[in-house]
Amino acid sequence: MSQKNRASAEEIQGQIDSLMQEADALQAKDSLSAEEQQHLDELLSQIEQLQNDLAAAQSSQRLLAAKERMQQPTRPAPKVAATPKREKRDDFGEGLRLWMLSKTANPDLSSEAHFRTQNAGLQIGSNSGRVKCDYRNLNFKNRTILTKGGSGSGAEWIYKTYSDHVVEYLSYFSPVLGVLGSETTSDGNARDYFRVDDTAMVSNYLTSSGGSESSPTINESNIASSAVTINCFDISSGFQKISFQELRDSAAAVGITEKIAKANSNSHARKLESEIINASGNGSTGVQGLMQVDNALTPVSSSTFNSNAQNYLENLYFSIPIQYRQNAIWLYNDVTAKRLRQNLKDDVKRSLFDKNIVDGVEWDTLLGKRSYISQYMSDDTIIFFAPEFYMLRMVEGQTFATLTERFFPHTCYAGIMSFGGAWLGPTGANGAIQSLTITS
Numbered sequence: 001m002s003q004k005n006r007a008s009a010e011e012i013q014g015q016i017d018s019l020m021q022e023a024d025a026l027q028a029k030d031s032l033s034a035e036e037q038q039h040l041d042e043l044l045s046q047i048e049q050l051q052n053d054l055a056a057a058q059s060s061q062r063l064l065a066a067k068e069r070m071q072q073p074t075r076p077a078p079k080v081a082a083t084p085k086r087e088k089r090d091d092f093g094e095g096l097r098l099w100m101l102s103k104t105a106n107p108d109l110s111s112e113a114h115f116r117t118q119n120a121g122l123q124i125g126s127n128s129g130r131v132k133c134d135y136r137n138l139n140f141k142n143r144t145i146l147t148k149g150g151s152g153s154g155a156e157w158i159y160k161t162y163s164d165h166v167v168e169y170l171s172y173f174s175p176v177l178g179v180l181g182s183e184t185t186s187d188g189n190a191r192d193y194f195r196v197d198d199t200a201m202v203s204n205y206l207t208s209s210g211g212s213e214s215s216p217t218i219n220e221s222n223i224a225s226s227a228v229t230i231n232c233f234d235i236s237s238g239f240q241k242i243s244f245q246e247l248r249d250s251a252a253a254v255g256i257t258e259k260i261a262k263a264n265s266n267s268h269a270r271k272l273e274s275e276i277i278n279a280s281g282n283g284s285t286g287v288q289g290l291m292q293v294d295n296a297l298t299p300v301s302s303s304t305f306n307s308n309a310q311n312y313l314e315n316l317y318f319s320i321p322i323q324y325r326q327n328a329i330w331l332y333n334d335v336t337a338k339r340l341r342q343n344l345k346d347d348v349k350r351s352l353f354d355k356n357i358v359d360g361v362e363w364d365t366l367l368g369k370r371s372y373i374s375q376y377m378s379d380d381t382i383i384f385f386a387p388e389f390y391m392l393r394m395v396e397g398q399t400f401a402t403l404t405e406r407f408f409p410h411t412c413y414a415g416i417m418s419f420g421g422a423w424l425g426p427t428g429a430n431g432a433i434q435s436l437t438i439t440s
Helices: 009-027 034-070 088-101 111-119 162-173 244-248 250-278 305-317 334-343
Strands: 128-131 181-185 191-196 224-230 233-236 240-242 329-332 353-358 361-366 369-373 382-385 390-395 398-403 411-423 430-433
Touching: 009 034, 088 111, 088 128, 088 250, 162 250, 224 390, 224 411, 240 250, 250 390, 250 411, 305 382, 329 334, 334 369
Parallel strands: 181 390, 329 369
Antiparallel strands: 128 398, 191 224, 233 411, 240 411, 329 382, 353 361, 361 369, 382 430, 390 411, 398 411
């Protein structure tokens, strides 16, 4: 067989098309010279030869295909019963259930159980494991509102991961966590953050002849006045029991993710909120609480607060520079909230408190700013601060450990997470009124 016949049918067809175009161009002329007529005859001869080569190439391809079919196995593959497709939302909960079940007297050690458990980040037979958990959407501003509807609107069909449940429950049990500045890192190693003061930043004219290499005419104001080191520290949610009957029920996988996320987030949120307010560290030695930031105003300890309550709060309000007041919030406990509501009224006895709804979440407002209640605030203590200047640092992922002997025949699990926190803002971005004397 010639070299042309060994070419593929597609290559030969391409050569034919090219020659056809050239022959058509000559044929379209009104008259041809002797040389052009001779060239046209040569083109036609080449086309005819290539058409024969094309037929031979196509025959070779058909023969090769027939040989390949003869080499295929004559016995059909065995039929395997189809495995029903499970919804994606069950995968993590099913893996978590199978992992916990493996520590009981009725473990599922099938290959499918191993596969599902590994997909959840766990290992059958292990006493502990680490699951994926991303806190990047903890801040309300970072969340994407997919739908505002409820049952029947499609909201109930939106798939939620374990991370989604954790983020929702953390900010539900501690709403103040949803407004703080936060960052999720892959590890808990020490990390430096710069302290900034927006009020110190102002541009200036550049005088080219007024400076030198050692003393240039560049503004002296620096966006970063100092650095704060934030470490991360481990906390545990404590024991949470689950019955072995629930673990045996495969249908329990549907709700086990939400159940565990809720229980762990409830415990973690309370610890985080308590530390963010009252912890005595500096960020590196331990979590730094808001009450440790050295920016308290002169305490108001007077029975005249009742008649001057609004004035005192307005003084606190305007003690923060305008650059920081846009997102500033109030923080106090239930006792203080009750006394404020009883005293903060206008001339016709209308409360100065109001309601505001943002993305379907209802907030109390005072002097137009959001107010949050925390059980970890001391009585008669109010702080007003810009929450984005508090850095809540989270380490992605959560560790789970199981305990079986102590709670036999049931199983117990404990969740572990890592976090740190410190104040990154300037002194003027946080104020405090402490030890108020407010009579009912």
